[in-house]
Amino acid sequence: MMNLVPEKTTMPPLGLITVAALCPKNWTIRLIDRAFDELLDADLLWADLVMISGMQVQKADVKDILSRARGLGKRTMVGGPYASTEPEALLAFADHVVVGEPDEMFATIATGLETGLARRLYVIHEKPDLSKTPTPRFELLKLENYAFMAVQFSRGCPFQCEFCDIITIYGRKPRTKPPGQLLAELEALVELGWRKHVFIVDDNFIGNHKLALELAREMEPWQEARDYPLLFFTEASIDLAHRPELIEAMVKANFFFVFIGIESPSKESLKEARKFQNLRADPLKCIRFIQSKGLWVTAGFIVGFDSDTEDIFELQRDFIERAAIPWAMVGLLQAPPTTPLYERMLKQGRLLTEGVTSNFNPPNFKTILPLPVLLKGFRVTLDSLYSPSAFYDRAYRSLVHWKVASPQKASFPYNERQGRLRVVGTMIRSIFHQGIRSSYRKAYWTFFIRLLGRWSFDPLKLSMGFLILISGHHFIRYARTVVAQLESELSKLQVDKPATDVRPLVKTFEMR
Numbered sequence: 001m002m003n004l005v006p007e008k009t010t011m012p013p014l015g016l017i018t019v020a021a022l023c024p025k026n027w028t029i030r031l032i033d034r035a036f037d038e039l040l041d042a043d044l045l046w047a048d049l050v051m052i053s054g055m056q057v058q059k060a061d062v063k064d065i066l067s068r069a070r071g072l073g074k075r076t077m078v079g080g081p082y083a084s085t086e087p088e089a090l091l092a093f094a095d096h097v098v099v100g101e102p103d104e105m106f107a108t109i110a111t112g113l114e115t116g117l118a119r120r121l122y123v124i125h126e127k128p129d130l131s132k133t134p135t136p137r138f139e140l141l142k143l144e145n146y147a148f149m150a151v152q153f154s155r156g157c158p159f160q161c162e163f164c165d166i167i168t169i170y171g172r173k174p175r176t177k178p179p180g181q182l183l184a185e186l187e188a189l190v191e192l193g194w195r196k197h198v199f200i201v202d203d204n205f206i207g208n209h210k211l212a213l214e215l216a217r218e219m220e221p222w223q224e225a226r227d228y229p230l231l232f233f234t235e236a237s238i239d240l241a242h243r244p245e246l247i248e249a250m251v252k253a254n255f256f257f258v259f260i261g262i263e264s265p266s267k268e269s270l271k272e273a274r275k276f277q278n279l280r281a282d283p284l285k286c287i288r289f290i291q292s293k294g295l296w297v298t299a300g301f302i303v304g305f306d307s308d309t310e311d312i313f314e315l316q317r318d319f320i321e322r323a324a325i326p327w328a329m330v331g332l333l334q335a336p337p338t339t340p341l342y343e344r345m346l347k348q349g350r351l352l353t354e355g356v357t358s359n360f361n362p363p364n365f366k367t368i369l370p371l372p373v374l375l376k377g378f379r380v381t382l383d384s385l386y387s388p389s390a391f392y393d394r395a396y397r398s399l400v401h402w403k404v405a406s407p408q409k410a411s412f413p414y415n416e417r418q419g420r421l422r423v424v425g426t427m428i429r430s431i432f433h434q435g436i437r438s439s440y441r442k443a444y445w446t447f448f449i450r451l452l453g454r455w456s457f458d459p460l461k462l463s464m465g466f467l468i469l470i471s472g473h474h475f476i477r478y479a480r481t482v483v484a485q486l487e488s489e490l491s492k493l494q495v496d497k498p499a500t501d502v503r504p505l506v507k508t509f510e511m512r
Helices: 012-020 041-046 056-071 080-083 087-091 107-114 179-193 210-225 237-243 245-253 267-272 283-290 312-323 340-347 372-386 387-400 416-436 441-455 459-496 499-511
Strands: 048-051 075-077 096-099 121-123 149-151 197-202 233-236 255-263 294-303 328-332
Touching: 012 041, 012 107, 041 056, 041 416, 048 056, 056 080, 056 087, 075 080, 080 087, 080 096, 087 096, 087 107, 087 121, 096 107, 096 499, 121 283, 149 179, 179 210, 179 245, 197 245, 210 245, 237 245, 237 283, 237 340, 245 255, 255 459, 283 312, 283 387, 294 312, 294 372, 294 387, 312 328, 312 372, 312 387, 372 387, 387 441, 387 459, 416 441, 441 459
Parallel strands: 048 075, 075 096, 096 121, 149 197, 197 233, 233 255, 255 294, 294 328
Antiparallel strands: none
C-alpha cells in the first residue's frame, strides 16, 4: 500500500523515541528507522551506544544489527517486547538487555552506562507511573515519511486472555497518563506540523474506561479550538459497545475507527481462551451498535484453539461477512513466551518452539486439529475473505453500516494546494497500479464507482472509502502471498508423511 502514497511507512517507532526522551539531556541522539533508513557502518561507528527495540517478528534484523555493531566494537543495548519475553535469546548478541518498562529506571541505567557499571541484564518488575514519562522525542522523526502517527495513553489490560502477552508484560491493572499530558503530546505534534491520522496505540484504550472517557471529553474542545487538525483510531475490547457515552465522546473527539479483538464466533473457544468479555453479548450486535454510533470497525480473528472443530473456518468467514469487516486480521493461534497458553503447552508437552514468528506461520505447539486440516482451512479462509470481489463488497457494506456523526471531520494533512497535489498523485498511482495493471481491476472499479455514486458529497465516507480502496493493494496481494506459503507448508507435510499413512488409501483404492 505504501507504494501508492507519498509516505514511506505506516507508523514511527514510538518506543524508541520515548526512550530517547528518557536519555540524559547531554546525550546526542540519532534515530535510524529500519522501515526506510539504510543502516550504514558509518552510523554505527559514530555512536558510543547502539540502542535497539523490536518485536518477535523483527528478531532476525535485531540480531543482525547487534552482531554488526559488536563486530565494529560498539556497545549495544536492546529492549522492547522481544527482549522482554525472550531475554536469554539476546544476551549472546547484546551487551545489555532490558526486560520490562524502563521509564523510572532509565536514569540509573544511564548512569551505569556512563560509569561503566551497567549490568548485562536489567529485569524491571515495577510498573512505572506514566504521568512521569516525558513527551516522546517526535522531533527526531522524519515526519513526512509516516502515514500515521503514534501516541500512547495507557498500558495494561484488565482481562485475562490466555494467548495474550500484553497482560504479562504490562500487567492487568491499566495505567494511564493524565489527559492534559496526552494533550501536550498532541500539541507538540501539531506544532511540528502534523495534520494526519494519529493511532492511540494502547492495546485496550478502554481498559480504564472512566479515564478514557475523561480523556475523550477533554480532546473534544482541544480539537474544536484548533479546527480538528487530527483524526484518531485505536484498539478496544468489545465491551466498548456497552458504553455508548464513551463512544459518543470518542466520536466528538474525532475518532474514526477502532480495532476490536473478536477472535472467534465459537463460544467454546472464547471460554477456553478466557476471553469472557466477548461472551457477555452477541458480538455481531455489539459491532453493529458501534458502527451505528460513528466508529468504523476493524477486528482480529484467530483459528487453532483446542476447542475449534473443522467447521470453524466456515463460521469465521460467515461472521466476518455478516459483520462487514473489510480489514479482518485472521491468524493462526500462537503461544508467545510468558503467556498462560505458553505455560500450558509447556506443561502438556505440546510446545514445539519457544519463539513466535508471526500469526501466519504454523502454530508453535501441537494442535488438536490435525495440522494439515488447520493449514488447509486457514488457507481457504484467507483465499475466500480476500478474493477481490469479496473484499470490496465487504468494504462497501461496511461503509453502509457506518453511520458518521456530525462532529467527525476528515483530516486534511497539508495546505490546500499541496494537499490537492498529494491526493491527486495518490489517485493517479492507485488508478495505474490497481485500476489498470492489477489482476483485480474489475472489483476495484466496481467499488470505486459505487463509492463515488453514493458518497461523492460525503467527505467522511469518501475519505474512508478511498483509504479502503487503496488498502486492497496490500490485503489482496498479501493474502495471496500467505496462501502460497500455506500451500508450500502443506506440500512439505505431504512429503514428510510416513509411508504407513498411505496404506489405508491404497487398500481403499484396491477395494474399489
